[in-house]
Amino acid sequence: MRRFKFVRNPEASELGNNVEEFLDWLGGPTCLLLEGADPSRTRALVTLLHGNEPSGTIALYRWLRSGRTPAINIVCIVASVGAAQESPRFSHRMLPRARDLNRCFRPPFEDAQGELAEEILEILRVHSPEAVVDMHNTSGSGPAFGVCTHMDSQHDALVSLFTQRLIVSNLGLGALMELSEESCPTVTVEVGGRLDDEAHELAYEGLCRYFEAETVLSPEVTDWGLELLCDPIRLELRENVTLTYAEEPCDNYDITLRPDIEHHNFGGVTSDTVLGWARLPERQLFSAQDAGGRCAVTSLVRVAEGKIFPAQALKLFMITNNAAIAHSDCLFYAVLDDGSTICA
Ligand SMILES: [Zn+2]
Structure with a gap:
């Protein structure tokens, strides 16, 4: 069963007047396909795996409303829309009794969350992006950081678009970033606290760089000198x-x-x-x-x-x-x- 709705190059005018209306327009798990100036390559943004982490969705809404064109094709996956729509908005990490979606990216894909994770993996496989950024918020306030399963210059460069702090960790929990092992560079970016304006702003600035830069996998793009936590x-x-x-x-x-x-x-x-x-x-x-x-x-x-x-x-x-x-x-x-x- 297909759970995702697919939308190609949405018009800025159809997205709603605020992020709450944007959520209603999405209506459920959604894959937005944005055609870039160079359509021969693709990058992927995944966000809202956790329904109470709004920065990525707010940043995406803001970017889509601006009517800009990405440098290359972008596949945007907005996952837990249903959980985020529960009142009050952006307060439910997942729906009651559902598994944590960011622990579901490995078999068995049996329950509803597993099937959703499997479909996300399938969308990414079909589009074979050169990179995947999975954008999250932390539950409490705090600075931004990236997480990846192993460290090399490509992961370093990707995280540097958003923050200068990188945690290298491979706990094998079934998180999306574990995709790095078998497909393309994949990083988790925690842009900061879910209720913090600075986090929303960092998400937007980083998203603009990620969507609009010619290259995002070479370290010279933004080399801030990463603080590594291994x-x-x-x-x-x-x-x-x-x-x-x-x-x-x-x-x-x-x-x-x-x-x-x-x-x-x-x-x-x-x-x-x-x-x-x-x-x-x-x-x-x-x-x-x-x-x-x-x-x-x-x-x-x-x-x-x-x-x-x-x-x-x-x-x-x-x-x-x-x-x-x-x-x-x-x-x-x-x-x-x-x-x-x-x-x-
Ligand atoms: Zn999260």
Whole structure:
């Protein structure tokens, strides 16, 4: 069953007067085909894999309304339109009980989300783009960064269109960027917080560069000097451990994290930084694995006198201050302070 609607070279006037009307015009998963000045090549933009991450859709709407022509053909995939349309708009990551779409890009493609992911892969295969950018927002505020599964000059160049921070990580979670392994350079770009105007602006500026540059895969285009963060380790909660966020330790929870913990995003923390409070030893609360599959909990955090500290000088990122995300995904990612990999 085809889930996607296909639209070729939409008129600026038919898109609606604001991004909410644009969502209604899309009406569901949509593939927009934009013919470029040089139609012999194609690039792909994927966005709204998560319905609560609006920057890519806002940027695309703004660009389409401007009536400009891309340098080469562009295939735009706007995925979770239905989730984004749920009231209030752009608040649902996915529809209730649906799997996270950005964990579905590997077989089996059995449920509705799997089929949607499979169709996205099929669209990309048919158009064989020279590059794929998958644009996201982070749930909390924070700076922009790119993520790719391996690092070379092409991935470096692609990410540099948007940001100077690049996380190299191959966790094999079934994310779209894992496509890099078998097809073309594919990067995830997290343009910043989902509610932040700067994130919307960066998404638009980067999208203009990505759509309008002659070449996007050679490093000289925008060489800002990337900050690399290699093979981060995820700090996860163990089953049945309870977590809350507060200024002081809460008696009813195993772990209390400071509500401003996300302020450490991409900044360095030292072994004296208090991240929160805990009632049990670190290994009973957390799990973490290094690239070799060894337990890395004690390389990341230390519980002493009821307080949680980093085990050593670390750089933390993708820190959540949302307990639901901490439970279903992870609390944060960490690398050593110089950006290199932590080994347990
Ligand atoms: Zn996302």
